[in-house]
Amino acid sequence: MITPSITYHEFQGGNDALRNPRSASERERTKRACILTLLTLLVPGGAQIAVGSRGLGRIALAVTVGCWFTALLGLAMYFTMRSVLLGALTQPFVMWAGSILLAGLAIGWFILWLDTLRLIRIGQLPKGFKPILAVVTVALMVLTSGGLAYAGHILNEGRQALAGIFSDGAAMAAEEGRYNFLLIGADAGEGRQGLRPDSIHVVSVNQSSAETIIFSIPRNFQNARFSEDSPMREVYPNGYNCGNECIINFLYTEVHNSYSHLYPEAEDPGVEAMMDAASGTLDLRMHGYVMVDMDGFAELIDAMGGITVESEGWVPYRGRHPETNQWGDRWFEPGTLELDGDDALSFARSRTFSHDYARIQRQQCVQQAMIGQFSPQTLLTRFTELMAAGENLVDTNLPQSQLGSLLDLAAKAQEHEPQRLTLGAPDFGRSGELFSTYPDFDQIHTRVDELIAREGQGDDDNGADDAAEEQPQPDPAPDAESDEAAEAPGTATEPPGPTPEHSDEAVAGDEPDAEPSAEPGEATQPDGSPLTELYLIDAQQRGEIGVLEEAASGNGDCSPAG
Template identity: 50%
Template sequence: MTDSRRPRLTDPVRNPEQAPAPVRTKRAFFLLLLTIFVPGGAQVVAGNRTVGRRALTVTITVWGIVLVALVVALVNRAWLISLFAQPSVQLVAAIVLLVLAIGWLLLFINTLAIIRPSLLAPGARGALVGATVVALVCTTGVLGYGSFVMNTSRGTILNVFSSGPAMDPVDGRYNIMVMGGDAGETREGLRPDTMMLFSIDAETGRTAIISFPRNFQNAPFPEDSPLADVFPDGFSCGDECILNALYPVVEADYADLYPEGSNAGAEAMLDAAEGITGLPVQGYVLVDMGGFEQLIDAMGGVTVDSGGWVPYRGPVRDDMAVRTRWFEPGELHLDGADALWYARSRYFTTDYHRIRRQQCLQQAMIKQFNPQTVLTRFSDIMSAGEQLVETNIPQDQLGSFLNLADKARDHSFERLTLGAPDFGTSADQFSTYPDFDQIHTRIDELLVSASAAAEDESSAPAEQPEPEAPAQAEDEAGSEADTPAADDEPAETESADSGTSEQIEGWTTTAPTTQPDGSELTEDYLITLEQIGRTDLLELIAANNSDCSA
């Protein structure tokens, strides 16, 4: 007969004192795993059930929100991106993540108290401490970092983007002016050497890029522009009135014509772009070229497929009298400094060559600015972005533009340069004496092509004519100070015409891929050509370096 007064066996989960050492060890790791995967579970089975139930309620609620977000991401990802692009939502998310991180940390501390590590053998105790540290990093650490990321993003958005309501598309498109600014010591004010108008379909994200050569002249202004009275015949005072000079001229002499607090130089550039293209321009993004370098590095570099040899200014070498170095044709993974040189070099070529490379680099950046890059490098990208950009795009627009950028990654860009090679050759001087009716016709055709729903994205973009090697007239309105380290840049010289090329044995008027003796081109050989003064050959070799794909 069993004695009813005999004490019942102790529950080893709640009262482990009498349990054997292996059981205590298993119990410890079981409770730790519960706290990792089911926060509050350890408290329900072995500790304060009230605390455990409350923690479980929070856990279930959070998982419910995550599942709803995943469903929304599958059904309407655009809405979800727009939601989390709002600074107020990011502030709430940062606070919630921080609270969850602290709460989870407290649960781990309470779980350790329930486990009572002093009951464990020394070896098991050390393993438990190590596992707990790893668990804390992977749980509370991740949530804490998420809170930091959200707050960093919010700060960047508030500092970079303007306030005010979102813009509406015009005729189904957003037209945004993107300018690369460089306020170097040798310059009087900021000059946007890189000027592109991005025309983006508001539904599909299909994008057309219209590039303005820096030496574009005679830019007209819309009737409602304050500069229309100042320059009734357009910005047309000769070589002093090239397009990239408009920004500093307005900043210095006509800033009072634009609303107080606005960027008068940038606003003037929008007016000029609208007058040139006939398109309503709704906003601008001004990119500092030093910040551009930081952004590329924050992204982990950018990859392009370069079709020709691209020269750039390299480090001093004792065995060479020149500093020119060369990017080889083929796939290039460029860091920030190299990407800046690749985009801006016009050694032995022309502005029109670098415009084409800039267009390619822009598409490469958008293609590679994917969710994986953003998630893994978010903090660096946000920090670089704050130093990179000035814009009048409102904060409320960010979500829709992020959605369009995501869509744009799936399409090839349509591209047009308002000069060579799309409007004759550099010798035709179209940028100096533009035909605006012809420009408007070509832009209308470009936008129709960019919006064509039946476009076969799998086919390669149509080949465009190559820019000719530099002609003396190409830079009639420019200055060597308009490129990085321009004082050390080889001068742009007259190119060899076809007659001269034919006199060079073994060479043709197309860019060669080998030396005259049939051996492969090398950087050292090109450097040697420059040292002996054969810039005519270097111009021929570099003539196709505007070929580029992303």
Template identity: 45%
Template structure:
């Protein structure tokens, strides 16, 4: 019988060798296939290369870790699909983030060591020079995509943990009041021409503690005569309310308390924010548990970190843009329709009151808030986590406890697909701007309407019926509406530039301008020659002094949807 021709001449015993564990005698193509097979095992089944070709003890331990990680990942995906509220609540806790960051870092280090060991098992010197170069490149790419990704994830989690600790308060979780969380959200900045911080945007978010359904109650910045609830330190300071006239508009309360009455609030608290919470509670009759103070410059950065925000605008919205060589005015215009805005554009959209009133911009702010909540979804957080966390630390100050962040994120997630009920304590929900409801508010009527909108938001009541507008007061001072002053009344990033509007709540708008800019007027939909309205046409109107027509055209720019 002839000896087998498959025997290797260098193997005199006639035993067949295993090319995976003993590649020296294998042909070059086999060694190349073996190298990339072991590399793929390390990528997809860490520890697999060691089991089949290296130290089996190390390989078995690595496989146990690998199988455990895959099991946990599958369970995490299942929890996310069936009840992601649990997952969000857990991952929002700084302690859980720290634990996960450490685990990811250890896994990244372990994976790097496995890759190094796999290269040692492969023995690149056995490969042809071309295959050796490809192997090195593939290994570097694999390291970046696997261990590198885990290391980056660990870094991002630690960054998020630091942000949460720096922004959110410590202490026990808040309890809902009558089944709702009521959080006052304020936006403002301390411009160079302003004495202290003035929150030009004030909104009370009332969120159902179970369903997340939300009502937004907006306070005009020029709201007057704000009362304070019993038990508030300011109830003794201002026993008849914040009612000294135009000097005591609502957004002036923050700096007044910070400068003169901070000692009536507990040491270490934000006295201005606490005072605003008390005022919001006194005005609405709703217990306010927390506040969020948003820096407007930080707001711009946050929108950019989210990748922009999209709204459907119902009208032409002016903003102060770069001056064109062929025009001497700097007013530019957002067109009606879908607007995909970056941070600077979103800030202008939210704050502009050129040719309109404070009430127009309040409604645009409500719309923008809803758009942000709708678009601030888990996918956005995951893909832009680092940018969002970096922006978040410069964005807000709040007394919301760290441990409550998870439950609030869950409520925000539930609220994304539900329409928000909106109420403005002034025009158009309480008459027109010329009725000056914000100057002479009816607090009984406000509490009645607030109760209605909260019931509607919870799904426990039909839509409220329209209310008759109040009779205009004989003693009427302006309600804070602003016309088209050249400074704009809004700073894109630098705050309001209208000193009168900031310090006394008065403006230069006339009653006639208020009526033109009111919601009952019809705006032209085309130029006189029948062609569509364009930005150039609107700039022409401003250059020729036709501000009344511009007010008509801009009069519906508060109509927007998400």
């Protein structure tokens, strides 16, 4: 009788299906394959430690533990040292090293999957289970190794995009505990000579509390003062006061055309002059600027997935007819509006049958919606789109070295309701009083100081409300301020009248301002039924301006939703 020889290893592991699947049943082999697959998914290196290839398994397990430790450390730092964490993660070298590390991890995990298939001994599995395991393994390879490789690619793209957007200068120091940034929405549309800022805002943030004040400067603001250290004081020692041509909207182009030599070290002399004008007008030192063209503005909102606002009035814009699909006049209805980039741009820029101050309020509303609806989840899920849209920023001098602390400050700012102040009606008198043509800088500086002093007294106070109550509200008379640059003398040296190229219509590149009507009411159709978009479109074709003004009279009342 012949007795088969039995090795010591077979004797020790003969009944161990995990280590010796030859003697196991088909069910046990299937179970073993599932266990090894789950180990490679959840604890990379675990399958190799359990079955074989222990050298490879120990290395993989050490890397796995290191990755988990790094992730937990990052999570702890996010809640305790978020500024430091974000500062590190936005540095070019760290982002480059991170993309290399992710690529290495992707390759290592792929090798582990291949070795796991070898350890499973797929040829010994039941025939019906083999294709299932193959499909599942390929899917998990794509999910894990492919996901890490894609993350590394995205991180490297982000590094390149940030380098193209932000400057490589030194970090900025706060002034009296505040950061002040000039935010410009610029347009170089058809019929314009050069780029012109249509939306001018200053965002002032408290360095400690992250409370925010948004100052809005009308584009037809005249006699703007320059900061004491501005080279433009040599040209305009008493402010930007040459008359109709010296509304602040024109400053950018004028400096580029005639005075760029006064800013020999500036990459963008026009925006430097705009910062000097905002600084002197508000008596706040500007730390940096962000200038976005209108196309970039729309693309950025699309990259965020759109925004949601609450509008209290009808807002006219140009679009495709809801029934005929023909291009023409349309209206945004009051209520909750979910806006994509193009719609948000139309909503923010509209001033037909309204006035510039309602437009400024809607611009502020859209900005707040963008800030309030931006979140880490948006950044993670739409990183590629946001980076691509960010490259459409016309310019910014914000340093990349400070990007982490600025992101942390922006995240904290979402916890507070910003205060707001417009340098014109209704925050400074009635629209007919032409404050933007004849600004009282002592009043402006007093109000700025009051808003800064009011910080910390409650987020429910928007800052301008109490002061606005002390001022007369806009009257129902024609809105002279929206066309004040064309109708009122700015200084004694001003030409007697505006030329067509310097009218407010040419500045805006839009329709001319219409005279605003009385305070908003419950506007209805003649038969008493509610207004509809189709009714307003027909009324506009019939030239019923009074009906349209009444419908649009409340469209400056807007708030972020969601």
